[in-house]
Amino acid sequence: MGPRGRGRAGAVQSTNDSSSLSKSSLAAHGYVRDPFAALLVAGAPRRAPLIHRGYYVRARAVRHCVRAFLERAPAEGGARRRQILSLGAGFDSLYFRLKAAGRLAQAAVWEVDFPDVAERKASRICTTPELFAVAGPPLSGTEPGLGPATRFASEDYRLLGSDLRDLPALRDALEASGLDAAAPTLLLAEAVLSYMEPGSAAALVAWAAGRFDNAVFVLYEQMGPHDPFGQVMQRHFRRLNSPLHGLTSFPDVAAQRRRFLDAGWAACSALDLNEFYHSVLPLEERRRVETLEPFDEFEEWHLKCSHYFILAASTAGCVAQTPLLPPVEAFPRVEPASPTGVLSARIVGECQGFDLKRFGHASALLGPDVILSTGGFGEHDGRHVRMSKCHVLFRQPGSRWNASHVGGPGTQWDGRLFHTMTSFSDTLVLVLGGRLSPVTPASGMYWLSCLSPEGNDPDNLKVTVTKVGAEFPSPRWRHSAAKVLCKRQKYLFVYGGRNGKDPVLGDWLFLHMDTMTCVSLPVEGPEPDARHSHSACSWKGGALIAGGLSVSEEPLGSIYFLKPVSHGFCWESLDVQPPITPRYSHTAHVFDGKLLLVGGVWIHSSYVPGVTVIDLTTKLSSEYLIDTTYVPWPLMLHNHTSIFLPEEQQLLLLGGGGNCFSFGTHFNSHPVTLDVTSLRLRQ
Numbered sequence: 001m002g003p004r005g006r007g008r009a010g011a012v013q014s015t016n017d018s019s020s021l022s023k024s025s026l027a028a029h030g031y032v033r034d035p036f037a038a039l040l041v042a043g044a045p046r047r048a049p050l051i052h053r054g055y056y057v058r059a060r061a062v063r064h065c066v067r068a069f070l071e072r073a074p075a076e077g078g079a080r081r082r083q084i085l086s087l088g089a090g091f092d093s094l095y096f097r098l099k100a101a102g103r104l105a106q107a108a109v110w111e112v113d114f115p116d117v118a119e120r121k122a123s124r125i126c127t128t129p130e131l132f133a134v135a136g137p138p139l140s141g142t143e144p145g146l147g148p149a150t151r152f153a154s155e156d157y158r159l160l161g162s163d164l165r166d167l168p169a170l171r172d173a174l175e176a177s178g179l180d181a182a183a184p185t186l187l188l189a190e191a192v193l194s195y196m197e198p199g200s201a202a203a204l205v206a207w208a209a210g211r212f213d214n215a216v217f218v219l220y221e222q223m224g225p226h227d228p229f230g231q232v233m234q235r236h237f238r239r240l241n242s243p244l245h246g247l248t249s250f251p252d253v254a255a256q257r258r259r260f261l262d263a264g265w266a267a268c269s270a271l272d273l274n275e276f277y278h279s280v281l282p283l284e285e286r287r288r289v290e291t292l293e294p295f296d297e298f299e300e301w302h303l304k305c306s307h308y309f310i311l312a313a314s315t316a317g318c319v320a321q322t323p324l325l326p327p328v329e330a331f332p333r334v335e336p337a338s339p340t341g342v343l344s345a346r347i348v349g350e351c352q353g354f355d356l357k358r359f360g361h362a363s364a365l366l367g368p369d370v371i372l373s374t375g376g377f378g379e380h381d382g383r384h385v386r387m388s389k390c391h392v393l394f395r396q397p398g399s400r401w402n403a404s405h406v407g408g409p410g411t412q413w414d415g416r417l418f419h420t421m422t423s424f425s426d427t428l429v430l431v432l433g434g435r436l437s438p439v440t441p442a443s444g445m446y447w448l449s450c451l452s453p454e455g456n457d458p459d460n461l462k463v464t465v466t467k468v469g470a471e472f473p474s475p476r477w478r479h480s481a482a483k484v485l486c487k488r489q490k491y492l493f494v495y496g497g498r499n500g501k502d503p504v505l506g507d508w509l510f511l512h513m514d515t516m517t518c519v520s521l522p523v524e525g526p527e528p529d530a531r532h533s534h535s536a537c538s539w540k541g542g543a544l545i546a547g548g549l550s551v552s553e554e555p556l557g558s559i560y561f562l563k564p565v566s567h568g569f570c571w572e573s574l575d576v577q578p579p580i581t582p583r584y585s586h587t588a589h590v591f592d593g594k595l596l597l598v599g600g601v602w603i604h605s606s607y608v609p610g611v612t613v614i615d616l617t618t619k620l621s622s623e624y625l626i627d628t629t630y631v632p633w634p635l636m637l638h639n640h641t642s643i644f645l646p647e648e649q650q651l652l653l654l655g656g657g658g659n660c661f662s663f664g665t666h667f668n669s670h671p672v673t674l675d676v677t678s679l680r681l682r683q
Helices: 005-027 048-069 094-100 116-126 129-135 167-176 196-213 228-239 255-261 272-278 282-289 298-306 677-681
Strands: 081-085 105-114 150-154 158-160 187-190 215-222 267-272 309-315 343-345 362-366 369-374 377-380 382-388 392-395 400-406 420-423 430-433 435-437 446-451 462-467 481-484 491-497 506-511 535-539 541-544 560-563 568-573 587-591 594-598 611-614 621-630 641-645 650-654 657-659 663-667 674-676
Touching: 005 255, 048 081, 048 094, 048 215, 048 272, 048 282, 048 587, 081 094, 081 369, 094 129, 094 462, 105 116, 105 167, 116 129, 116 150, 116 158, 116 650, 129 392, 129 420, 129 677, 167 187, 167 196, 196 215, 196 255, 215 255, 228 298, 228 611, 255 309, 267 272, 272 298, 272 309, 298 309, 298 650, 362 420, 362 568, 362 641, 369 446, 369 650, 420 481, 430 491, 481 535, 481 541, 491 541, 535 587, 535 594, 541 587, 541 594, 594 650
Parallel strands: 081 105, 081 187, 105 158, 187 215, 343 621
Antiparallel strands: 150 158, 215 309, 267 309, 343 674, 362 369, 369 392, 377 382, 392 400, 420 430, 430 446, 446 462, 481 491, 491 506, 535 541, 541 560, 560 568, 587 594, 594 611, 611 621, 641 650, 650 674, 657 663
């Protein structure tokens, strides 16, 4: 292997070290029972809840397949014991967990990894009494089952050092260590094939299909290279000098199934991890996990799960057996309708200091020429922090825009996230709700007063922050706020969200806009499902509520109209055809009698949301893709804000992005516009 090859091998090995530390943290915080993870690695880092969830669903998907395999009656192998062959096992504790649980009475485990990794793991086993005791007495040099690649061997465990790219050497090492090619065998590869060159990965898959008579190949791996999250994921691994191979050839679960079938496997099923989590794991187990730690990174959680899959392929000898995974057809989904058209996205040009690198913020239009954005998590002076400065865009003559970050006395505030901002006049905005941490609501309501600069000079721009005298009676975040009318009185309708105690809120309140007091108004009709991260738009004196995330952490596709009636309001469900794809973390506007849903997250689809258009008269929906040819890529349209500019008939998209699992934080680098003029022309 040349120097470049050694460098990549070392980088791949480093992913094992990081993964092992994450698994140790996972067990330490109660997600899984694994007393051995911490014994196999040095150090006890505290990983973020998002990392914990990601590694949890990986661990449960693999555990599901391994247990299903071990619980089968022995197949044609008769008295032969079942075998688990873990390829690229790293410092995983699978063997020790199975042995301690008494699941290896009629089974044995082989592990293979680079010689250096296997050597380090063997040393760890031999010098850690708890591990050594579980593994049992090592085989002596005179007993069968040893070979030159063996680093540790006991009655039911073999640890081998071998490069998976060298198939002749791998075959010899497995034969020398006693692996029986005719026995029922589960081959396990967790995030392994994607680090191999495509030719080597293909050869390994085909070799395994031809080598074992009665086998299952379980694969956990990345997919989805083309969308924004997939781009961030690939960029992360390239920075680590361990690029992901084969994703372009096998971008989704359908391609992965074809990959194995074409390589000689008789049957194959694959699920993305959203499907596995919501459809295979029991509800009570999901509830347990969802309450272990404060959590508020749903977008990145669902996007991560949509970019990883679990696959089980079987040889002909296993086809008659109960499959390890249910067929993908068992999971009904609402796919988006075929796109009707395309909306072009473009950077707003000729603007100084226009960057708005933040997400989870709020924005409001003050009059025709000023846009105020506050809060969120963003980039400031090279650091990622909660944003305490206001960001103001103001229009100059010739439809040019300028920008300013406003700080100093009277303009600093608490940097809350997931709040709402509602314009009360051309100079006044109400800030409502939000959070400081996943368990700490932001207290109080605030007026933000923004005075336009004299002569369009940004140095004269002034924003003042004043606390509203009345207290907000129901702290929440990820809620919505929309203006409504009742008996000629103006109210702010605040709906849904979540707080430190309740994962989802289904209640609402009416804030009288003149007195800033909460009042009770009669509301009839079937109430919507509780939700957060939905959208709300004022329309015909009422409010349109669309999408959101439910108490089961699943996106909703329903749309409700809070309809004004003579004595108050009435909930009315809109029957949209074709049904919209469930989504959340989007923005929404009413334009020319149409409801526009912009971006967001949906968890089962071959592409990311663009703009969904719903004709409010006919209730017909259509989908529009966003052409990002002329904007910096990737453009992540969740946790963003959008402003409708009526004069230009454009949507201005501000900020967006997220903390993308372990791949780093992504911020959209520039605000962009979407021209929606064509929607007015469309009948």
